[in-house]
Amino acid sequence: MPRDLPGQLAGKTVFITGSGGVLGGTYVRRMLAAGARVIASDLPGARAEKLKADHGGNPAFAFLELDVSDEDQVTGIFARILDMGLQPNVVLNNAAITGELLMGAGKPFPDFANTSVSDWERTLRTNLTGAFMVARQMDRDIVGKWPVKLINVASMYALNAPHHEIYEGMPFRSFSAYTATKAGIHGLTLWLAAYWARRQATVNTIAPGAVFNGHSEEFQRRVGGLVMQGRMAQPDEIADAMLFLCSDQSDYITGQIHHVDGGFNGW
Numbered sequence: 432m433p434r435d436l437p438g439q440l441a442g443k444t445v446f447i448t449g450s451g452g453v454l455g456g457t458y459v460r461r462m463l464a465a466g467a468r469v470i471a472s473d474l475p476g477a478r479a480e481k482l483k484a485d486h487g488g489n490p491a492f493a494f495l496e497l498d499v500s501d502e503d504q505v506t507g508i509f510a511r512i513l514d515m516g517l518q519p520n521v522v523l524n525n526a527a528i529t530g531e532l533l534m535g536a537g538k539p540f541p542d543f544a545n546t547s548v549s550d551w552e553r554t555l556r557t558n559l560t561g562a563f564m565v566a567r568q569m570d571r572d573i574v575g576k577w578p579v580k581l582i583n584v585a586s587m588y589a590l591n592a593p594h595h596e597i598y599e600g601m602p603f604r605s606f607s608a609y610t611a612t613k614a615g616i617h618g619l620t621l622w623l624a625a626y627w628a629r630r631q632a633t634v635n636t637i638a639p640g641a642v643f644n645g646h647s648e649e650f651q652r653r654v655g656g657l658v659m660q661g662r663m664a665q666p667d668e669i670a671d672a673m674l675f676l677c678s679d680q681s682d683y684i685t686g687q688i689h690h691v692d693g694g695f696n697g698w
């Protein structure tokens with residue numbers, strides 16, 4: 432069972448990209464409960480509206496529209512936050528084009544042979560260039576001014592290959608650009624952790640395992656067979672680790688990839 436640690440993030444101001452997804456929404460809820468001030472962001476649309484409906488009445492919650500693939504929007508993001516009188520000390524590069532997102536939009540990526548350069552580049556632009564642009568803007572606007580933590584979000588499919596056969600007959604599949612960007616994001620973590628280490632900034636990667644989100648019994652069985660603990664994760668179990676990384680308890684940890692995957696990566 433996930434455990435709430437009241438006050439774990441008291442005094443923290445957390446800025447999250449792509450906050451309206453299954454994990455982002457969980458982080459927002461758990462961080463507010465842990466005493467953080469949360470600046471959520473996402474593309475405009477139903478996920479953003481749900482976040483605002485869920486938390487709009489909470490004075491510790493704010494929402495900003497942000498497309499991380501848009502350089503002008505990212506360039507202005509910390510100025511907007513500072514103008515609100517807020518000083519983010521934790522930033523989560525969480526936004527991504529994911530298999531779930533594509534399936535939900537009725538546009539799963541085609542098989543590898545039919546993957547277009549534009550699909551590949553669109554994924555790189557959001558998942559990797561977007562994270563780079565957010566980090567670059569942190570460097571320009573906040574790093575060195577007060578202690579800050581950057582957490583980049585990778586995946587179990589960053590340093591490990593997918594078992595392609597588990598997707599046979601499923602309405603979704605893993606796609607090449609996803610793993611390429613998730614491996615790349617840890618490269619960004621390593622580079623930046625060293626670059627910012629003497630400027631009161633830590634940088635870490637979290638690599639979540641397969642998170643249950645209404646998947647079929649058959650898919651759960653297939654994934655479970657690849658995981659030491661034999662099952663998919665609950666979103667709150669990823670949030671438990673994320674909250675730790677956002678908290679003061681992680682102050683001496685930088686440049687690491689944190690696998691939260693029930694043992695998938697160990698096999």
Ligand SMILES: NC(=O)c1ccc[n+]([C@@H]2O[C@H](COP(=O)([O-])OP(=O)(O)OC[C@H]3O[C@@H](n4cnc5c(N)ncnc54)[C@H](O)[C@@H]3O)[C@@H](O)[C@H]2O)c1
Pocket residue numbers: 448449450451452453454455456472473474478497498499500524525526527528529531532557561584585586587638639640641642643
């Ligand atoms: N759910 C999982 O099983 C899982 C496993 C490993 C890693 N992850 C990673 O965790 C993170 C969150 O995943 P999730 O499951 O909540 O995904 P999700 O698909 O439910 O949500 C992704 C969010 O990113 C947003 N987004 C997409 N493009 C954007 C853009 N250009 N600008 C701003 N926001 C944009 C979407 O609107 C959406 O709210 C992602 O980085 C994902 O790759 C998820």
